[in-house]
Amino acid sequence: MLRESMQSEGKQVALAGVTSGFDQGVDVAHATELLEFTEAVVLRDAPRLAAARAALLPLLGGAGLVDAAATVAAFYGFVRIADAIGIPHFTAPAGAELSGLREEVGIDSFYRMQGAAR
């Protein structure tokens, strides 16, 4: 979805950054601050989260900050449904094979993929 959304704006993205960090930057407005916000939420680091929120607010505005929080929160739900129900993960919704994408993003190194390889 990230790649598709970037392509819709005529941009490219190195998807490995999703797992290993966007060292070379990424052409998304305020990406550094958005990623810091995300990591602070997931790590449950309250002081870091307060700082990340303070940094994002003037960049996104209040409504943007709310939508950033809502998006991060939404994926707390999605990942838990996917992981606890064990939905198939080898194909995309349209049935496309995802092995190349998994390798590019770095998903093949995740615990469940390591287990699948054993």
Place this chain on the structure above:
Amino acid sequence: MSASAFAGSDLPVRADLAESQERAWQAIAAPGTWLDGQRRLAVAAEIRHAIGCAHCARIKAALSPTGVAGAHDSLGELSAAEVELIHRTVNDPGRLSEAWAQSVLAQGMSEGEYVEIVGIIAMVMMMDTCTRALGLPERQLPAAVAGAPTRYRPPGARRQAAWLPLVEPTDTVEADGPMYPSPKAGYIYRGLSSVPQSMRDYWALANCHYLPGQAIYRFDLPAMRAISRPQTEILAARVSALHQCVY
């Protein structure tokens, strides 16, 4: 704690977002398909309690999640199987396995109860994460609504593609109620489908936090949120990666 989500916030919270959370809390407090309102709220309380479980922290830190000795720190209202399902799904979802899911079911939990509890976990974690991310207090749990669960099992539910039964879009029947916005709905949409009410409750909430289902694959639509689509997707991708989610 506050009596309603976003209470006291100076932020311009979308009305549909705030309303979706209030509706979701009321749905959690009401009788479900396999659990009554009191038990559903006990699940919600255990979800919040699980965040601080020392045993979960040891499991999370271990190279393998299996074989870590100890017991979960629970509130004592639910069965051991329910506590295991809640704590592991809350704290280490990326390392769950089919064998683990079967072990939870083997302790006497029905597939319907399992799926309904997963739906509550997904909803409570979504709402609590949203308010926490904005620096707001957790909403108080509502009072339970009396009544009996419906115990409705869709006739089309089959365990085939996933660890738990799914109702494929072609297998729905009228008695299931509204299910899919499209016959091409992805597996993430089908995840809770063996408990249709949980599925509907979840997606009513998720559509207001992420994007409406019909807009997810439409990159040509005007912006629906106050952040751009690439900004939305970089947040989504990073959350999934940090959870080691392979989907």
